[in-house]
Structures are given as structure tokens and as C-alpha cells.
Amino acid sequence: MTRIVLLAGPSGSGKSRLAHAADALVVRLDDFYRDADAPDLPRTPHGFIDWDDVRTWDADGAVAALAHLVSEGFCELPVYSIAESKRLGWHRLDLGEHHVIVAEGIFAIQLMAIARDHGLAVEGLYLHRPGALVAALRFRRDLAQKRKAVPVLIRRGLDLWRAQPSLERSAVAAGFELVTMRKGLRALTAS
Numbered sequence: 001m002t003r004i005v006l007l008a009g010p011s012g013s014g015k016s017r018l019a020h021a022a023d024a025l026v027v028r029l030d031d032f033y034r035d036a037d038a039p040d041l042p043r044t045p046h047g048f049i050d051w052d053d054v055r056t057w058d059a060d061g062a063v064a065a066l067a068h069l070v071s072e073g074f075c076e077l078p079v080y081s082i083a084e085s086k087r088l089g090w091h092r093l094d095l096g097e098h099h100v101i102v103a104e105g106i107f108a109i110q111l112m113a114i115a116r117d118h119g120l121a122v123e124g125l126y127l128h129r130p131g132a133l134v135a136a137l138r139f140r141r142d143l144a145q146k147r148k149a150v151p152v153l154i155r156r157g158l159d160l161w162r163a164q165p166s167l168e169r170s171a172v173a174a175g176f177e178l179v180t181m182r183k184g185l186r187a188l189t190a191s
Contacts, residue, residue, distance in 0.1 A: 002070055003100045004120060005188060008108035008171050009127030010164050011052070012138020015104040018127060018181055022188035025098035027066065029105025031078045032058040036085035046155050049085070052163075054110045062111060063118050066103060069095055070120070082147050100188060109167070112174050124176035125184055128168065135161045 005024070009015050019026045034041065034056055042053040049056065061078075069075040073095045078087045095101070103111065108124065115122045135157055142153045172178065179187060 002095065002098070004066060004070065004115070004122045005100060005102050006108040006111055006115070006122050006124045006176075007102050007104040007127065007184070007188075008106070008124065008176055009129070010131075010134045010138070010167060011106050011160055012141055013127045013129050013134045014137065014181060015127055018184050018188070019102040019104045022100065022102065022185055024100040024102040024188055025069075025093070025095060027062075027069070027077065027093065027101060027103040028080075029057075029062055029103055029107055029111065030082065031080040031087075032062045032065075032105075032107075033080050033082075033085075034058060035087060044155075044159070048152055048155070052106065052156075052160065054107055057107050059107065059111060059114050062103070062107075063115050063120065066101070066115065066120060067118060069093065069101060083145065102188060109171050109174050109176065112176070124171070124174065125179050125187055126168065126171035126176040127184055128178040128180060131161050131164045134164065 007015050007019055033051065036049060042050040042055050044050045065075040065077055075093055076090050077093050079089045079091055081088050112122060112124050138160070139153060139157050142148065
């Protein structure tokens with residue numbers, strides 16, 4: 001039976017790295033962001049689109065893709081450019097011989113209840129790492145990938161650092177297990 005594991009954690013915490021280290025089939029939940037020109041996107045107090053607000057994201061599309069992947073053995077996934085804030089196309093993902101699907105992204109917490117409401121059996125892991133480390137990793141990644149302008153990265157980074165304890169509490173309340181990188185890798189590779 002194929003396991004679906006929702007892997008949550010703060011932006012930049014290493015979710016993608018952990019999922020790939022486990023040699024699992026990875027569904028990048030970030031690819032389900034809405035385009036920047038979509039109507040009614042939420043804004044931060046600074047006036048920027050609040051990409052950390054679940055309303056910027058297509059939860060129904062993510063659940064439909066996971067359900068199709070499990071039932072049919074493949075799905076079509078969007079290809080999203082964070083730097084351009086838009087979808088660039090689609091790609092096919094095949095289940096093949098994988099026994100673990102890791103759906104990773106900052107909105108995995110919100111996806112738990114929605115996925116279960118749609119009849120998907122999902123597990124939840126939350127990658128717990130120190131706030132200062134996560135902030136440094138996120139800033140380095142975002143600069144290297146030229147995700148946004150530096151002032152946006154700094155403001156967003158500070159906001160995310162302050163919000164990290166609340167995010168973790170939300171994950172625990174939603175039924176996620178807190179894991180380190182090492183414990184998460186063991187959980188993802190367990191039979």
C-alpha cells in the first residue's frame with residue numbers, strides 16, 4: 001500500500017531536502033500556488049502578496065492530484081515559478097514502484113483535514129528546527145534562487161521567524177508529529 005506523508009515545516013527548513021533524502025516520490029505543494037495576477041490575493045501589512053496565506057494556494061488542486069496519483073498511478077502537476085509568481089506549465093508524475101509519496105510544503109498543515117475529508121489516508125510530519133537556523137537557510141536559498149527582491153526577502157524572513165512557534169503549534173494541533181531531520185528520515189523510510 002502506498003503511504004501519503006504530508007511534510008510540513010517553516011519555509012526554508014529543509015522539507016525538500018528531507019523528502020529527496022528519503023528517496024520518496026515528491027509532490028511539491030509549492031507548485032499549487034495561484035498566479036500573482038489572480039484576483040483577491042491577500043496582502044501583508046507591507047503591501048506585498050502574502051504568499052504564506054493559504055488563500056494564495058490551490059488546496060483542491062493538490063488533493064485532486066494526490067488522489068489521482070494514488071488511484072491511477074500518475075497525475076499531472078503544475079510547474080510553478082516562485083521567482084515569476086506564476087505557473088509555467090505542467091508535468092506528469094508517475095508512481096512507479098514508490099511506496100511513499102511525500103507532499104511537502106508550507107501548506108501541508110492545512111491540507112491534512114482537506115485530504116482526509118476527501119478519503120485520503122495521510123500521515124503528517126513537521127520538520128522542527130531552530131528558528132535562527134531556518135531563517136539563515138531560507139535567506140541563503142532565496143537569495144541563491146533569486147526568488148524575490150532583497151527587501152521583500154528580509155521583511156518576509158523576519159515575519160516568518162516570528163511566526164514559526166505559532167506554525168509549529170498549529171501543526172501539532174492538526175495531528176502532525178514533530179521530527180528532526182534524522183527522525184524524519186527514519187519515519188519516511190520505515191516500511
